[in-house]
Amino acid sequence: MSMKLALERLLGGPCYHMIEVLRTPGHVQFWARKGRGERVDYEEVLGDYVAAVDWPTTRYYDELVELNPEAKVVLTTRDPQRWYESTRETIFKIWEQFDRPPVSWMAQQMPRTRAMRPMMEDVIWGDRGHFGGRFEDRAHAIEVYEAHIEEVKRRIPADRLLVYELKQGWAPLCEFLEVPVPNEPLPHVNDRDEMLGRLRTMKRVAWLTAPVTLPLSLLRS
Secondary structure (H helix, E strand, C coil), X not given: CHHHHHHHHHHCCCEECHHHHHHCCCHHHHHHHHHCCCCCCCHHHHCCCCEECCCCHHHHHHHHHHXXXXXXXXXXXXXXXXHHHHXXXXXXXXXXXXXXXXXXXXXXXXXXXXXXXXXXXXXXXXXXXXXXXXXXXXXXXXXXXXXXXXXXXXXXXXXXXXXXXXXXXXXXXXXXXXXXXXXXXXXXXXXXXXXXXXXXXXXXXXXXXXXXXCCHHHHHC
């Protein structure tokens, strides 16, 4: 999310992110089709955006690069162990809740939310996803993470690629994109505490919308 906001600030247009999938009608279904291996037209969902970050687009970065041969690529990196801990405790934990009460109850009542879990399974977490159904295997997940980084470095020409950590601030990003450095701090949002707060809120809302089931003994009295 920090990178999304930074790119929107620098490029003057919207940047695609998983949150767009959640709040835009038809986008969950689009990525579900892609996750199942169907042919799709990326312009259908990305045509109005100047950049893209995060899953699901990162899964298909090679196709997007081929379709946009003039586009620059920013490869964000961080310590693999810290990446795994953060991912396991935030977005993976949120994904797990879609299959557990009370969130599963809420998801069944909301078509867009109901479609999220199978889409994310096919694109990211499941057997066909980015981690081959083995994200909980720390060594495997980190191996996939590091292999992805090396693959991007091999595939993208050096003059189109910036290997970047957010802690480096605006300067390398602005130089790479050939834009002025803003007179404001680089955005820093969506850290672990904020994500876990969203998970707690999601559970509270799910409990409020959960179906009420009375014991049979009460129904018979």
